[in-house]
Amino acid sequence: MYFELRHLRTIRAIHEHGGLARAAEMMNMTQSALSHQVKGLEDQAGVELFVRRSKPMRLSAAGQRMLRVAERVLPEVEGLEEEFRALLSGKTGRLHLTLECHACFDWLFPVLEQFRKVWPDIDVDIRAGLAFDALPALDREEVDLVISSNPVEMPGILFNPLFDYHPTLVASAQNPLAEKAYITAEDFRDQTLITYPVGRERLDIFTELLTPARVEPRQHRQADLTAVIFMLVGSNRGVSVLPDWVMREIRGKPDYVTRPLGPQTVTKRMYAATRNADATQPFMAHFLRLMRSEAVKLQRD
Amino acid sequence: MYFELRHLRTIRAIHEHGGLARAAEMMNMTQSALSHQVKGLEDQAGVELFVRRSKPMRLSAAGQRMLRVAERVLPEVEGLEEEFRALLSGKTGRLHLTLECHACFDWLFPVLEQFRKVWPDIDVDIRAGLAFDALPALDREEVDLVISSNPVEMPGILFNPLFDYHPTLVASAQNPLAEKAYITAEDFRDQTLITYPVGRERLDIFTELLTPARVEPRQHRQADLTAVIFMLVGSNRGVSVLPDWVMREIRGKPDYVTRPLGPQTVTKRMYAATRNADATQPFMAHFLRLMRSEAVKLQRD
DNA sequence: ACATGAACATGAGAAATCTTCATGTATTTT
DNA sequence: AAAATACATGAAGATTTCTCATGTTCATGT
Secondary structure, eight states, X not given: OOOOHHHHHHHHHHHHXXXXXXXXXXXXXXXXHHHHHHHHHHHXXXXXXXXXXXXXXXXXXXXXXXXXXXXXXXXXXXXXHHHHHHHHHTSOEEEEEXXXXXXXXXXXXXXXXXXXXXXXXXXXXXXXXXXXXXXXXXXXXXXXXXXXXOOOOXXXXXXXXXEEEOEEEEEETTSGGGGOSSBOGGGGTTSEEEEOSSOGGGOHIIIIXXXXXXXXXXXXXXXXXXXXXXHHXXXXXXXXXXXXXXXXXXXXXXXEEEEEBTTTTOOEEEEEEEEHHHHXXXXXXXXXXXXXXXXXXXXXX | OOXXXXXXXHHHHHHHHTSXXXXXXXXXXXXXXXXXXXXXXXXXXXXXXXXXXXXXOEEOHHHHHHHHHHHHHHHHHHHHHHHHHHHHHTSOEEEEEEESOGGGHHHHHHHHHHHHHHOTTEEEEEOOSOGGGHHHHHHTTSOSEEEESOOOOOTTEEEEEEEEEOEEEEEETTSGGGGOSSBOGGGGTTSEEEEOSSOGGGOHIIXXXXXXXXXXXXXXXXXXXXXXXXXXXXXXXXXXEEEGGGGGGGTTOTTEEEEEBTTTTOOEEEXXXXXXXXXXXXXXXXXXXXXXXXXXXXXXX
């Protein structure tokens, strides 16, 4: 024996409108239909839900219990229906992002702030932890947007370009590398390299330089925050390679030097990956636009 | 477009059992039926609930929202179903009582304590506030048991006798009425009468003595608690009429005297009114039995 | 590349359920 | 007591849901 929401709606309507006939009218059905339904419900449940001694029929003790459940359950379901309607009209939706690019937190926050002002009903969230397998997660609708600099040909996935950047060395002014005009793989052999704590396949310095050249840095240590990396570099306890625009934070400070990777400057492109189906959604288009205009500001600095 | 619980159950089952075929089996239906249902649901909602790119199909973003609702709603409903089953087996039920007899709180509490030990799943409550219209409320299933000493012929309502008692005067030993062997209506003309704060039609002293004799006491004041009444009586600021068994609290105290109403001692009978339908329920029968055995103890004191 | 199996979709008819209509009965009101 | 209100009921029709048989798609092993 299974209840259905229809039954809860009926219980609530009869209670609220004080009687079967009125409730039936509110529910766009005949009094007879409701009567049959209530009878069926009571037969199934084996419990009298209404007292029929008095004429406008009233809830029995058991019926009152059912009403309480109805009053907790129905708003929940109606909320969902409303949400789906809003989803159809494009006002609401989900925007869960994952960053394969660790430094991107910095410039993404202002974008998120702006976005939430315009689209308050979109469920925005940054999903950490699954950065390793972000693209499959995108395909499975576990997330909705991935910031990545490694576009992969994938059916149903769109890579929207955001901006170009140069992975750039940052070192202490005391460091011998400060003497060089550009940096090559060999230069890392006797350096301590500081990176974000992610796999090598997601670190530009490895994918673009060290791994192809089969060079290992003398030491490799990890730090979570950009500020911490700068601090370590500043005290010459290691060097790091970060996107050029991250360097704006230390621009003009005499303790630091920045050098391009060379001899030809390495250029990479950052993308926002979305599912084809979502890319047309207004809020998603808006978010992409916001990200690009933020990227322009970044380049200006 | 309306959701039904069936849809929520489906969403949950597909998620939990990882796939349509397995879910269908758990729900005792064919895979085909479930496929149709999901299609219908998606058509109605206008939203894709599942991602079919991967083979065991998975919930989409919208589907995950729906799952969250399902996981909040379904336990609620299943709890109700369980409750109704328990109701049928007689283990659970509601026992909301109303006392027309104000002094009865005293002896009822131990009964309630005992009862709750044996029937932990019965929803026991004392409903105050509607004591004035307790019997109609009983009929309307707003309460389930009424303690009353005024049986009324009413179809569907059963008055179960509990015990007999004598409305008895209690006065200060200093009070002139202490000299009398029994008390008549006339004796109240120059007395302050202290009663519980309820209507006269529910006070024995009025219904049995004063109203028929058309006697007004010199003054009439009200007190909520039996202990307060005794205190006022003890300091000779008034007299009161209470059931004889209430007097056990002051027995042996030389400040007080108790006197029967006379010349023939007035006897009343206390009843527990229930609906016919409920009287057969095991827990209700047990409660009545407990009350009667408590009443016997009362009489022994 | 091809067979195979697993998982889901689909069409048509059968079965179950829900509605309506017409009417009956009980209660409340006038 | 009549009229009005409120709910119940039986039967027929409409709708919804399910099942069966079969088709499509995708991944896997040979």
